[in-house]
Amino acid sequence: QKRRGICGATAETIAARNFIRMVAGGAAAHSDHGRGVAELFLAVAKGEAPGYEIKDEQKLLQVALDWGIEIGDRSNNEIATDIGEKALAEFGKQEGELITLRKAPLKRQELWRQQGVAPRGIDREIVEIMHRTHIGVDQDYKNLLKQGVRTSIGDGWGGSMIATELQDILFGTPVPVLGKANLGVLEEDKVNLIIHGHEPLLSEMIVAVAQEPGMIELAKSKGASGINLAGMCCTANEILMRHGVPIAGNFLQQELAIVTGAVDAMV
Known part of the structure; x- marks a missing residue:
């Protein structure tokens, strides 16, 4: 029993x-x-x-x-x-x-x-x-x-x-694109922004704003050569397949990206 x-x-x-x-x-x-x-x-x-x-x-x-x-x-x-x-x-x-x-x-x-x-x-x-x-x-x-x-x-x-x-x-419906992946996508001479999370609602707007001439000029005025966007986790796939934005890593690499010291903001 x-x-x-x-x-x-x-x-x-x-x-x-x-x-x-x-x-x-x-x-x-x-x-x-x-x-x-x-x-x-x-x-x-x-x-x-x-x-x-x-x-x-x-x-x-x-x-x-x-x-x-x-x-x-x-x-x-x-x-x-x-x-x-x-x-x-x-x-x-x-x-x-x-x-x-x-x-x-x-x-x-x-x-x-x-x-x-x-x-x-x-x-x-x-x-x-x-x-x-x-x-x-x-x-x-x-x-x-x-x-x-x-x-x-x-x-x-x-x-x-x-x-x-x-x-x-x-x-937009995604199409096959060529992209880059891993922490090597971070660039020393640029403002590195990592877009993290699971939903693309905010990340789509960040991609659009980061490409505006005024934002790029602002970054250059602070000593950087431009703005470098990279994705992390699920949101990374969203912006990769629609915009070709590189993937910095997956969920297990989020802290590793920060400790490189190269990331200016993770959103």
């Missing part, structure tokens, strides 16, 4: 609860990336975010078609407003399926439905984990792990997919 805790939970149940609570934490953090992008996207569509604009009109129209949004004779901003509102609604949806699941291969969609792991809403599945892992709720480790799978799909094919689609529209 299996040993049980005073609450009646087996070791399998306890392990499953702990594991999927970590899944909930990761999905919440990762999917919130998509929420932030959707909020900015909607603000851009409404003319409330100066400096940002829709750069990939073709991707805008494609996403509208994929999501069942009318195009007709409507302006880009009108279409984008509907896309932004629909994207934000995916987080709080309570029934049905995430609209972005349609991007997955048909066989995969069918499998998710057969197994009952097609997410209803991004936030919905995260809350479900926190509920079912509480004492006195779900004791079946198989059911608990199944909910972990559903939540993970809601992150990857929900929040992350929304972020990908909307970032492409706002900042």
